[in-house]
Amino acid sequence: VSSTLYDVPGPRAVARNRALGVATIVVVGGILAFLLQRLIATGQFSAEKWYVFSTASVWEQVAAATGRTLAAFASAAVASVLVGVALGVARLSDHAWVRWPATVVVEAFRAVPVLVLMMLLYYGLPAFGVRMPTYWAVVIALTAYNGSVLAEVVRAGVGALPGGQAEAGYALGLRKSGVLRLVLLPQAIRSMLPVIVAQLVVTLKDTALGYIITYNELLYFARLVGTQAQYDSPILQAGAVAAAIYIALCLALSAVARWLERRLRRHPAGLAVAPAAVAPGGPPGAGSVGVEAAAAGEQQREGGGA
């Protein structure tokens, strides 16, 4: 993109760019130096502050907490893909009585914040005698939201297929279900895979919302460690460890998205339809830097999840 915006720099532009580069380094370096100075001044690098992270016991618990984060993510990821395909197909139905309820569900769950959904499940539903542990509140809320977003992705994917695909299917004598199942969905899901995986990155990030309804996940444990006064309250240190783990997990998932995208590009059969078919849940929600190729697309309502 960038290179079309400016010429190969001449001597003056080179000098100006260098000056700007130096200015950037000074400003950003200044901010970082100030932060570093504050970190040193408040003793954030002291041995006492990091002591807890030198014990096997704490790392075992970090691993267990990460496991609980991943457990919630895995259940929600599988369930939201299934729900997404189901709702997406329902929204494509020819029958209004199937299409309309699906539309209402999708629109409602995309409009309500995931955290409010979690609270409704955990604090609200016991009024009806429905009681669930925080784990299920997290999984069900994430499934409802991400399933709805993925439904739009599936719908957009099918909608972006050339009309000839369905027509050819009918010409072969396939029924509606056959056309959808054998012709349209395989192509749509294939072309939408990068967007679907990117939405799963959002799902992974949103598991951290479980912290607020006290699901005992990674961030919750970080706070517990950070408030241990006898170990010098290492809250920044615990936060840094948690953030590093989250970022590593998200980057790994984003890498999967990029890998899928590259793979699809190598097999153009699946790609013929992909670029235009851009998903509503697209880039801002994607959380991945990878999928914005799809971004240029038309409407994208949803921005990033939390």
Place this chain on the structure above:
Amino acid sequence: MGEGQPPSGRARPRWGGVRARTARTALAALSLAAVAVALAALAGCSAGRPAAVAEPEPDPLPFAVAEDVVVEGSPTVEAAQRRGHLVIGIKEDQPGLGFIDVVSRQRSGFDVDIARWVAASLGFGEDQIEYKAIAGANREQSLVNGDVDLYVGTYSITAGRERQIDFAGPYLVTGQGLLVRQGSAIGGEGDLGPGTVVCSATGSSPIQRIKAERPDVPTTEFDVYSACVEALRNGQVDAVTTDQVILAGYAALFPDELVVVGEPFSEERYGVGLPKGDEALRAHINELLTDGGDTWQAVYDRNLGASGLVLEQPVADHVASADDGTPQGSATFLGVLTGNADLWGEAVANTLLLFFAGGAVALVLGTVVGAMRISPVPVARAVATTYVGAVRNTPLTVVFFFFAFGYPALGLPTPGYVVLAIGALGTYTATYVAEVLRSGISTVPAGQAEAARALGLPFSKVLSLVVLPQAVRSVVAPMVGVLIALLKNTTVAAGFSVAELGVIRANLSERGESALPVLLWVAVIFVVLVLALAALQRWLEVRWRVAR
């Protein structure tokens, strides 16, 4: 991008390059961070265990596990006996009261020992107790849900709570006190003044009482007491205020440094939380506490004796309090809204404040970052790419965590949680703004920029006269999408002490409203706001469609 436009094959490989760079930069930053963590951990190893935690083994528990216990007519005990273990709700972040040491994983504290005592009297030994850490805001819910059989954890007996649950006890009577450094000139509430900074938990009733009664005293608020105690030990604040025994827990942890002073200036009666209607269990616990002899004192000395605070066992005679006219909650679904207009107004106002202020920060910062990402200056591009890559792969909750807990640890002036929440939302959303701008610019056909350059325009004019005016049109709709996400994300501030829509459930439950209608109203408000923004988005999209 219009319908008929072919996929831009030209642009793709270039984007791939940018992405690859993004990944490399982010990975490099990450591995640096990992090395730093590892080094710091090693440094910690060699230094060994901090001196403050080297305590002698406490005395053994001063009670024995009873056998063949029958509590006639207590469904809670019967269920626990059938199950084979007792589930007790506790706190785990209050030293001296309800605490877990993350290294040794030992639970300790006065409340925990009281819980063990009650369990032992019911025939449950330590290996038959399942502890569940329940945060303050979830205590009633956990008893109502049946998640726990009983709850012991600085749980004040109030009429509001008794509508949902029952209390046995009280097993401890305390009041708001002050924690100061050893040798401090502050000996009580009267010694506070304009020169003494007082710290407490954000929005807690102790800090509100100080603000109301002593407006001349400067205050600092942190989300957790441990942050206040650290600030006190560092000299950033001069006193910490909350219930005396909570302070005593910290004083017992640092007996050479900290001391609880003054007379309590309020009264809190801690009880054992029980499921509603279990009179038999209440009677059993009250009897246990009353006939316990010096067990109570032994448990107290074992946990809080080192603090120097002397307390006596209160008379455990609590029975269900008669309804004293506290609010009963609204009868109708609509009444939940109209009857609490003040709280709803504050919540909606704060949500909108977070939305607009956070949005402004995000748009400004995001535009700067977006400009850096397409600029001809490699350093600026690298900085912007690292920022976007790192923040977009971090959960918003973690970003909030750093702003709410991490920033105060830096010892800088505390601007209040609303400002920190705006900072967190702005920092996070800016990355999405930057990406929308960048991809918007990439939708402008390359020929446009090339033509502008062919006319001899410099970079700044290529952007401002030719590319940006066209990009804005395709950017507007996705930008509203980002703002919709921002609006929904304001709820995350609920976990960090900002009184917006996400947290109104807790406030209204104090007024006796049940959670379901409150949360349904919150959902309705969000659906309305989001649909309004979505309608705006569609309208802009149609109006500003790029006809190519």
